[in-house]
Amino acid sequence: MANQFKINQVDVLDIARLIVRNEETHQTIDGFGVNINPLYWENGKLESVMELLHQDLGAELYRLDVFGQSNWIDPSSGGNKELLNETTYRQVYRSAPFQDAWAMARYLNSKGIKPYLNASGLVPAWMCGGDGKTLEDYESFSEMMASMLHWARHEENIQFELFGPLNETDAGPPEGPLVSAEEYAKCMEILVDVLDRRGLSDVKLVVAEQSLFSLDYIVALMGSRKLDGRIGVFGMHDYHSNSVKSVPEQMSGYIDGRTRFWMTEYGDLDVTGEYEWEVAWISTHRLIGYLLEGAQAALAWDAYDNYHDHDKAWSLYGLIRSSRSEYTPKKRFYAAKQVFKFVKPGSSRVTLDFEQSSLHAAAFWHDDHGTTVVGMNQSDNPVTVQLSEVSGRPFELYFTNETLHCAKAGLIAIDRGTASALIPAKTIFTFTQSQ
Numbered sequence: 165m166a167n168q169f170k171i172n173q174v175d176v177l178d179i180a181r182l183i184v185r186n187e188e189t190h191q192t193i194d195g196f197g198v199n200i201n202p203l204y205w206e207n208g209k210l211e212s213v214m215e216l217l218h219q220d221l222g223a224e225l226y227r228l229d230v231f232g233q234s235n236w237i238d239p240s241s242g243g244n245k246e247l248l249n250e251t252t253y254r255q256v257y258r259s260a261p262f263q264d265a266w267a268m269a270r271y272l273n274s275k276g277i278k279p280y281l282n283a284s285g286l287v288p289a290w291m292c293g294g295d296g297k298t299l300e301d302y303e304s305f306s307e308m309m310a311s312m313l314h315w316a317r318h319e320e321n322i323q324f325e326l327f328g329p330l331n332e333t334d335a336g337p338p339e340g341p342l343v344s345a346e347e348y349a350k351c352m353e354i355l356v357d358v359l360d361r362r363g364l365s366d367v368k369l370v371v372a373e374q375s376l377f378s379l380d381y382i383v384a385l386m387g388s389r390k391l392d393g394r395i396g397v398f399g400m401h402d403y404h405s406n407s408v409k410s411v412p413e414q415m416s417g418y419i420d421g422r423t424r425f426w427m428t429e430y431g432d433l434d435v436t437g438e439y440e441w442e443v444a445w446i447s448t449h450r451l452i453g454y455l456l457e458g459a460q461a462a463l464a465w466d467a468y469d470n471y472h473d474h475d476k477a478w479s480l481y482g483l484i485r486s487s488r489s490e491y492t493p494k495k496r497f498y499a500a501k502q503v504f505k506f507v508k509p510g511s512s513r514v515t516l517d518f519e520q521s522s523l524h525a526a527a528f529w530h531d532d533h534g535t536t537v538v539g540m541n542q543s544d545n546p547v548t549v550q551l552s553e554v555s556g557r558p559f560e561l562y563f564t565n566e567t568l569h570c571a572k573a574g575l576i577a578i579d580r581g582t583a584s585a586l587i588p589a590k591t592i593f594t595f596t597q598s599q
Contacts (some may be wrong), residue, residue: 197225222505232473282328285474368396399428412458534597
């Protein structure tokens with residue numbers, strides 16, 4: 165099988181020695197996954213897609229947007245807070261859109277996965293100020309959110325631990341209402357009170373899931389003593405190759421390290437669908453960069469091409485291409501798989517020393533699965549990669565490039581602490597002992 169990847173050795177000018185230092189550990193990896201829209205569940209029509217995501221891609225984390233908007237209690241904004249009652253809740257949470265959300269969540273539960281539920285998009289206008297965009301009635305907002313979580317747990321028996329209550333409030337509509345950093349912290353303080361009254365004190369928040377990359381919201385949230393122990397994840401979004409290292413630096417020592425740092429949306433915003441390989445390439449470069457700078461998980465936007473209610477647009481950002489009758493993995497699916505499938509939850513990122521500027525790579529160690537190195541040969545020429553100071557069983561080697569789709573390139577033996585393989589030009593590669 166490896167012969168199809170063989171390149172004439174006389175053409176190879178570069179040799180890159182990568183020293184794997186398993187004794188130098190950094191952050192623990194929680195896993196990888198996708199943002200997912202349950203609108204298309206339709207009595208289980210998506211089960212084959214879910215299997216593709218879980219079994220083939222290796223997705224373990226699912227950010228499940230329960231409704232597509234945050235106005236489910238009053239979509240027309242024609243009412244008021246009197247709608248926040250048990251009669252309304254029964255009608256809304258038994259409706260078809262929520263039944264699809266509950267069914268998808270139960271399916272994930274059946275696979276041993278607890279989705280993290282989230283809400284995005286607009287809230288009823290009567291919860292906002294005079295501009296109709298800035299969230300002001302935090303009590304009503306919190307009651308609406310807590311009612312949904314209470315129903316999910318006690319009426320639908322959904323197993324979950326994490327909840328993302330607001331989306332990109334620094335940008336505002338259509339992604340979510342406008343909420344400043346300081347007001348966001350105040351809103352979350354009220355939300356945890358309402359969750360406590362509903363018997364949901366174990367639910368941890370995923371915040372602040374901003375559109376623009378800054379520390380303003382994290383600083384404000386960390387400054388609230390009331391939120392100590394209530395924040396499960398600081399989640400950030402990025403589509404522009406921002407450096408993220410300031411987040412774990414800011415979080416250092418916060419609540420004894422119990423709060424995690426995840427990239428809860430990442431990818432690329434090309435809307436043409438004409439540059440699939442380029443999108444796959446830059447998205448993977450960003451993902452490896454996030455991991456090198458301390459992220460503990462990352463969720464791709466989006467699981468599959470679909471219509472999103474919050475911005476009234478058909479999205480082509482999916483890892484999977486959708487049509488009327490079939491779902492087909494894109495190149496970006498296979499590029500993500502090079503990380504998702506082989507860097508197991510519970511792995512630790514370890515130091516990887518090398519000088520080759522044409523490589524972009526990270527290394528991981530798992531007590532049960534051994535060493536995994538994921539990287540990119542950014543050169544127009546092939547490179548011989550020598551993994552040094554490694555031991556144990558042989559490495560499986562996988563490639564994704566313009567013509568290959570997470571293809572197994574061979575089994576690489578370890579000879580006197582070194583495993584060597586030829587990496588084609590412009591190729592994403594994974595050495596792994598995890599299989």
